[in-house]
Amino acid sequence: MSADSSLQDFIGQQTHRSFWAWMLSRQVFWVALAAVLACIALSTLTSTFATPQNLFNVTRNFAFVGIMALGMTIVIISGGIDLSVGSTVLIAGVVTAVLMTSGLPLWVAMPAAVGACLFVGLVNGIFIAVLGMPPFVVTLGMMSIARSIGQVLTQNRMIYTFGPDQALLLSIGGGSQTIPLPFLDHLPIPNPLIVLVVLTIITSFVLRWTKWGRYVFALGGNEKAAVLTGVPVKTVKISVYMVAALAAGITGFLETGWLGSVTNSLGSGLELTVIAASVIGGANLAGGIGTALGAVVGAVLIEVIRNSLILLGISTFWQGTFVGSFIVLAVAFDRLRNQETSE
Amino acid sequence: MAVLELENISKHYGAITALTGVSLTLNEGEVLGLVGDNGAGKSTLVKIVAGNFQPSEGHIRIAGRETLLHSPKDARSKGIEIVYQDLALADNLSAAANIFLGRELTGRFGLLDYRAMYKGAAGLFAELKSETRPRDLVRRMSGGQRQAVAIARTRLSDPQIVLMDEPTAAISVRQVKEVLNLIRRLKEQGIAVVLISHRIPDIFDVCDRIVVLRRGSKVADKPILDSSPEEVTGLITGAIKAA
Numbered sequence: 001m002s003a004d005s006s007l008q009d010f011i012g013q014q015t016h017r018s019f020w021a022w023m024l025s026r027q028v029f030w031v032a033l034a035a036v037l038a039c040i041a042l043s044t045l046t047s048t049f050a051t052p053q054n055l056f057n058v059t060r061n062f063a064f065v066g067i068m069a070l071g072m073t074i075v076i077i078s079g080g081i082d083l084s085v086g087s088t089v090l091i092a093g094v095v096t097a098v099l100m101t102s103g104l105p106l107w108v109a110m111p112a113a114v115g116a117c118l119f120v121g122l123v124n125g126i127f128i129a130v131l132g133m134p135p136f137v138v139t140l141g142m143m144s145i146a147r148s149i150g151q152v153l154t155q156n157r158m159i160y161t162f163g164p165d166q167a168l169l170l171s172i173g174g175g176s177q178t179i180p181l182p183f184l185d186h187l188p189i190p191n192p193l194i195v196l197v198v199l200t201i202i203t204s205f206v207l208r209w210t211k212w213g214r215y216v217f218a219l220g221g222n223e224k225a226a227v228l229t230g231v232p233v234k235t236v237k238i239s240v241y242m243v244a245a246l247a248a249g250i251t252g253f254l255e256t257g258w259l260g261s262v263t264n265s266l267g268s269g270l271e272l273t274v275i276a277a278s279v280i281g282g283a284n285l286a287g288g289i290g291t292a293l294g295a296v297v298g299a300v301l302i303e304v305i306r307n308s309l310i311l312l313g314i315s316t317f318w319q320g321t322f323v324g325s326f327i328v329l330a331v332a333f334d335r336l337r338n339q340e341t342s343e
Numbered sequence: 344m345a346v347l348e349l350e351n352i353s354k355h356y357g358a359i360t361a362l363t364g365v366s367l368t369l370n371e372g373e374v375l376g377l378v379g380d381n382g383a384g385k386s387t388l389v390k391i392v393a394g395n396f397q398p399s400e401g402h403i404r405i406a407g408r409e410t411l412l413h414s415p416k417d418a419r420s421k422g423i424e425i426v427y428q429d430l431a432l433a434d435n436l437s438a439a440a441n442i443f444l445g446r447e448l449t450g451r452f453g454l455l456d457y458r459a460m461y462k463g464a465a466g467l468f469a470e471l472k473s474e475t476r477p478r479d480l481v482r483r484m485s486g487g488q489r490q491a492v493a494i495a496r497t498r499l500s501d502p503q504i505v506l507m508d509e510p511t512a513a514i515s516v517r518q519v520k521e522v523l524n525l526i527r528r529l530k531e532q533g534i535a536v537v538l539i540s541h542r543i544p545d546i547f548d549v550c551d552r553i554v555v556l557r558r559g560s561k562v563a564d565k566p567i568l569d570s571s572p573e574e575v576t577g578l579i580t581g582a583i584k585a586a
Contacts, residue, residue, distance in 0.1 A: 010474045011465045209454045211447050214436075218444055221433030228431045229445035229496075230416065288435035 027282035028294040035301045062303035063192035069277040069295035071247030079220035079287025080135035085248040087146035089267025092252025094150045097159040097262040106165040114249045121245025125238030160261035173257015203292035220287030280330045352401035361387040372533045376546035379556035394418030424497035428508040439464035439477035467495040486514030487521035
């Protein structure tokens with residue numbers, strides 16, 4: 001009888017002893033800590049960091065990367081990768097621009113842009129899930145194809161007029177809201193940041209509380225197990241790439257409004273920054289691990305590093321060195337910590 | 344009572360014959376040891392019962408009724424569960440998440456019901472008398488605990504028959520004992536177990552009956568008490584022709 005009750009005790013035990021032990025075991029926590037320390041240091045070292053204008057720029061800049069990193073993190077959790085998101089941003093921008101220039105209203109152009117991006121994701125997903133091709137190869141091909149199609153659509157011209165709804169487009173992507181919150185008194189909050197916050201909450205919720213979220217993790221953990229237990233693997237895989245493309249599409253639309261123009265280079269090279277943000281935020285490229293919050297924190301850290309180098313007067317050529325070092329450091333740190341806890 | 348009857352099962356792959364005229368009967372709550380050398384036809388036989396392969400000839404009866412098993416899903420719906428050799432667990436997920444994978448319990452608005460799944464998993468582990476915590480990640484578990492998760496998963500559908508492919512192949516001695524205990528728990532619940540193993544001592548530890556295959560044919564089918572490890576080894580290698 002006592003053996004039985006001790007068994008019950010064991011089974012009923014919590015895995016994590018305390019909230020703090022749990023916090024300290026998260027990569028997100030350490031990266032967030034690094035970002036916060038960097039912000040504090042910059043606020044004291046420079047007089048330019050903690051100004052409303054600089055904070056406005058920083059938050060808007062990381063919002064774009066952050067939104068895309070949410071989608072990328074989901075793909076990485078599922079055990080895949082999407083190299084085509086930068087080009088998908090261009091597709092969204094070009095479709096928005098071309099349709100609006102031809103006089104169509106925003107409410108036609110935006111769904112069309114998002115639809116075009118979803119189609120890009122669908123094509124990626126079908127080649128990966130149904131034909132069983134490696135995600136790296138498929139999305140590498142799509143990266144090239146989507147950028148080339150974008151170039152064809154723009155005829156290599158810069159588009160900077162957007163028809164009758166131009167003012168609306170610019171105010172959505174480039175505008176801001178002042179929310180009467182304590183401490184943030186009349187600080188303008190850029191629209192992309194609001195979109196990022198909403199999407200982060202939705203992504204976190206979906207990953208934790210829906211079957212779909214559970215299947216994404218299962219897919220990254222052991223795809224064969226997912227197949228054997230009857231998880232609709234192909235459908236989930238296709239949807240994952242569509243979500244990444246959707247995130248890129250939303251970014252492309254907002255960025256078009258912010259920049260007020262579309263050129264061929266829109267979103268070029270962005271895929272690597274986005275992957276970096278996801279990885280710094282704790283997403284494991286081997287699949288099965290990652291969080292929405294981590295993606296955002298990773299994006300914050302990258303932007304804070306970038307911004308700090310500019311403010312400290314260090315040549316922008318050094319940015320790559322710092323961001324690259326952080327990618328390696330974050331993963332190395334995580335690896336060391338995990339070795340400790342597993343022994 | 345016979346839960347599963349195989350009658351004259353044969354399987355050919357073109358000119359190659361994997362099984363010839365194998366018949367066997369599995370009774371309720373019986374643990375049947377299936378042994379044989381590599382290529383003797385164990386895997387083929389198990390895959391036929393699991394619904395992966397269709398037999399070339401012969402009949403399958405479940406609870407006395409003639410049946411065709413079209414797919415693993417079909418077999419599962421007819422009360423046959425398989426514990427795969429590599430266990431098919433996602434080690435980034437918790438024990439409970441693995442048990443309910445593909446069959447998640449949902450509450451309001453179709454959202455995952457964590458509490459119910461943890462409770463369900465805890466109940467299954469208690470039933471199996473296994474020291475496994477539903478919230479633990481499978482990555483951090485011992486081989487024995489992983490087996491417990493894989494076996495607990497089969498219990499979810501309340502099967503009549505559980506097929507286990509080499510469950511004691513790559514784990515420590517202490518964990519082997521744990522796994523054999525899990526098999527006994529299944530037997531207590533009236534579930535028939537087919538245990539495929541290379542480890543003759545394990546077979547003699549838990550099985551009621553032993554079936555030996557050699558080159559696709561059944562060469563022995565007898566109660567474990569009437570046999571001996573020496574005889575079984577002889578049957579596997581062919582030193583003894585039949586028993």
